[in-house]
Amino acid sequence: MNNKCEQAWDLYSKLDPSQDSLQILQLIANETYRRAAFWFAFKAFDALERAEPLAEYWEGKRGACAGLVQLIMAGKENRQRLSDVVQLLRNSSNSQVEGMIRTIKKWAKDNRINI
Numbered sequence: 422m423n424n425k426c427e428q429a430w431d432l433y434s435k436l437d438p439s440q441d442s443l444q445i446l447q448l449i450a451n452e453t454y455r456r457a458a459f460w461f462a463f464k465a466f467d468a469l470e471r472a473e474p475l476a477e478y479w480e481g482k483r484g485a486c487a488g489l490v491q492l493i494m495a496g497k498e499n500r501q502r503l504s505d506v507v508q509l510l511r512n513s514s515n516s517q518v519e520g521m522i523r524t525i526k527k528w529a530k531d532n533r534i535n536i
Contacts, residue, residue, distance in 0.1 A: 443469075503529050
């Protein structure tokens with residue numbers, strides 16, 4: 422399942438920016454989120470939010486981030502991905518970002534993970 426999500430993301434990454442590619446990105450964001458492939462959902466919602474800063478995209482990004490961090494904490498996702506999570510969160514101007522980053526950094530510090 423995750424392999425297909427990665428293939429979809431790779432395919433999108435090769436597309437030229439257009440209205441069609443934005444629709445494909447929305448499909449990838451929603452489908453990967455539904456499949457709990459939160460890393461790809463997080464990246465897709467981040468790209469959508471940068472293209473069009475809508476609350477809907479922030480909510481998807483925030484939810485995918487929470488799901489991804491939860492998987493990392495459960496040992497089901499690579500812990501080193503936390504630095505990428507923080508970096509992508511910084512792309513957002515939402516007021517909730519700093520609190521999320523503080524929480525992630527505290528957990529990482531408590532678990533001896535450098536981010």
